[in-house]
Amino acid sequence: MQYMLLLHHDDTPFVTASHDEQEKMSAPYMAYNEALIKAGAMVSGERLRGASAATVVRVRNDKTEVLDGPFAATKEQLGGFYIIEAPDLDAAIGWAARCPSASFGTVEVRPIWPTR
Amino acid sequence: MPERQLWHRRGTAHLADTLGMTAGAEQARAAAEAAARQSYGRLVAYVASRTRDVAGAEDALADAFAAALARWPQTGVPDHPEAWLLTVARRRSIDQQRRRMTGEAGQAHLRLIGEELEQEMAREKFPDDRLGLIFACAHPAIEAGVRAPLILQTVLGFDAATIASAFLVSPSTMSQRLVRAKSRIKQAGVPFRIPETAELGERLAAVLEAIYAAFSEGWADASGAESRHRNLASEAIWLGRLVVQLMPGEPEALGLLSLMLHAEARRPARRNGEGAFVPLSEQDTLSWDASLLAEADALLVRAGAFGTIDRYQIEGAIQSAHAARRFAGTTDWAAIATLYAGLMTISTSPVVAVNHAVAVAYAGEPVEGLAMLDAIGDARLDQYQPYWAARAELLSLLGMSEEADKAYALAIGLETDHAVRAFLKRKRADLDGR
Numbered sequence: 001m002q003y004m005l006l007l008h009h010d011d012t013p014f015v016t017a018s019h020d021e022q023e024k025m026s027a028p029y030m031a032y033n034e035a036l037i038k039a040g041a042m043v044s045g046e047r048l049r050g051a052s053a054a055t056v057v058r059v060r061n062d063k064t065e066v067l068d069g070p071f072a073a074t075k076e077q078l079g080g081f082y083i084i085e086a087p088d089l090d091a092a093i094g095w096a097a098r099c100p101s102a103s104f105g106t107v108e109v110r111p112i113w114p115t116r
Numbered sequence: 117m118p119e120r121q122l123w124h125r126r127g128t129a130h131l132a133d134t135l136g137m138t139a140g141a142e143q144a145r146a147a148a149e150a151a152a153r154q155s156y157g158r159l160v161a162y163v164a165s166r167t168r169d170v171a172g173a174e175d176a177l178a179d180a181f182a183a184a185l186a187r188w189p190q191t192g193v194p195d196h197p198e199a200w201l202l203t204v205a206r207r208r209s210i211d212q213q214r215r216r217m218t219g220e221a222g223q224a225h226l227r228l229i230g231e232e233l234e235q236e237m238a239r240e241k242f243p244d245d246r247l248g249l250i251f252a253c254a255h256p257a258i259e260a261g262v263r264a265p266l267i268l269q270t271v272l273g274f275d276a277a278t279i280a281s282a283f284l285v286s287p288s289t290m291s292q293r294l295v296r297a298k299s300r301i302k303q304a305g306v307p308f309r310i311p312e313t314a315e316l317g318e319r320l321a322a323v324l325e326a327i328y329a330a331f332s333e334g335w336a337d338a339s340g341a342e343s344r345h346r347n348l349a350s351e352a353i354w355l356g357r358l359v360v361q362l363m364p365g366e367p368e369a370l371g372l373l374s375l376m377l378h379a380e381a382r383r384p385a386r387r388n389g390e391g392a393f394v395p396l397s398e399q400d401t402l403s404w405d406a407s408l409l410a411e412a413d414a415l416l417v418r419a420g421a422f423g424t425i426d427r428y429q430i431e432g433a434i435q436s437a438h439a440a441r442r443f444a445g446t447t448d449w450a451a452i453a454t455l456y457a458g459l460m461t462i463s464t465s466p467v468v469a470v471n472h473a474v475a476v477a478y479a480g481e482p483v484e485g486l487a488m489l490d491a492i493g494d495a496r497l498d499q500y501q502p503y504w505a506a507r508a509e510l511l512s513l514l515g516m517s518e519e520a521d522k523a524y525a526l527a528i529g530l531e532t533d534h535a536v537r538a539f540l541k542r543k544r545a546d547l548d549g550r
Binding site: 001003086087088089090091092109111 | 255257303304305306307311312315
């Protein structure tokens with residue numbers, strides 16, 4: 001099965017950090033990526049730019065509305081995602097728990113709806 | 117399965133013929149029903165653990181299971197119950213195609229497993245996957261409150277209405293919750309297996325909790341007048357036995373089974389001839405089931421040999437200490453207070469704290485016991501009948517009749533079982549005599 005891991009966390013510490021500090025903070029993610037690839041579990045994964053760079057689009061009455069940012073009240077925002085291959089939910093939970101974001105934010109595990 | 121052979125040897129058909137509608141026939145019916153549930157559960161577990169589709173597995177076997185429940189009490193349990201169910205299930209699904217559209221998933225499952233399963237049954241190596249199914253039902257991804265109902269439905273084949281009445285919710289609510297849980301198992305990819313060692317402790321705890329919840333629902337009905345409750349307690353014991361049989365090296369599971377058997381052994385003593393509630397301390401020890409108590413104590417010894425300690429073992433030991441009154445003539449409250457003190461170190465339950473305080477009071481320290489009750493300070497206790505009954509009891513021990521009277525009034529107001537309420541009213545009335 002494929003699962004999407006949605007990484008929700010407060011990214012202000014990262015955004016406000018110096019370049020060196022950012023590299024240090026990224027290291028655990030690099031190691032995690034390596035582990036996923038080595039285990040053959042990595043399908044894809046990306047870090048997202050902060051919520052300040054987000055745009056919301058919706059079409060109402062044939063009119064396209066474009067707004068800045070998501071309207072989230074919490075500091076935890078969607079900051080990145082992985083799509084992984086895992087035999088079952090327990091394996092997916094295992095990967096989610098090892099994801100660096102899980103130790104300071106929240107990792108949501110969602111099964112991919114199979115369409116093929 | 118040794119049990120099944122035993123039922124078969126008894127010859128249920130023979131009993132039903134010669135005894136008619138007697139206790140023997142009733143026993144034969146119960147044995148046939150238990151065999152049907154065993155085989156049904158094994159088949160559902162086998163199919164579901166290969167397809168992750170619990171609802172589909174149930175659909176595929178529902179008609180055959182209903183036929184077994186109706187027929188086996190008359191005909192006796194067939195030599196190969198699983199093969200019987202599977203054959204009927206396949207025949208029914210062909211019949212149904214003519215009459216109405218039946219679940220497509222169910223038919224696909226039957227086709228999928230038919231040949232493979234027949235081969236395995238022919239080799240008599242038909243695997244027992246029920247434990248995997250139980251672990252799937254009690255997975256942390258499943259809402260805690262629906263785990264016990266889900267196990268009862270999938271492993272034992274109870275319908276949603278029966279489970280709903282036992283858990284005191286409406287059939288439609290229960291049905292919705294069960295459907296939701298099953299689709300979650302399928303869609304989220306919840307595994308059907310015994311978890312890895314690292315997770316086993318926590319996962320097994322969820323399984324045992326679900327079984328204990330089912331038992332407690334059944335036990336709550338003190339009168340025993342409502343057979344659906346009594347059945348729920350015995351089904352929970354049956355599940356407890358199954359877990360112990362399939363995982364003999366788990367002290368927590370042994371402890372839970374011991375605890376349930378201890379309670380079950382005293383069931384007949386909870387009412388006197390007139391149906392009035394009899395508290396544990398006044399029960400006639402001769403009406404306790406001695407063989408269940410012996411089995412419960414043996415389980416506790418087995419659990420103790422592992423050298424670990426957990427809440428079920430301690431609760432079992434507390435029950436065992438109460439049951440020891442049948443030999444000693446008196447209750448060793450000091451030992452019980454010590455056991456509760458031990459339980460307090462691993463449990464934050466205010467109910468445990470109430471029981472601890474009562475044990476301390478009965479062990480000869482009523483002032484200390486009352487102070488401990490006062491110190492609990494948990495708002496949930498305000499609406500907890502046993503807390504007010506305990507308070508009333510300790511106040512009356514200390515001669516504080518007026519305050520005891522108020523506490524009894526609250527306890528009576530909170531109790532829903534009329535026999536227990538009558539008992540509390542008698543205790544309250546006795547205060548005036550002091």
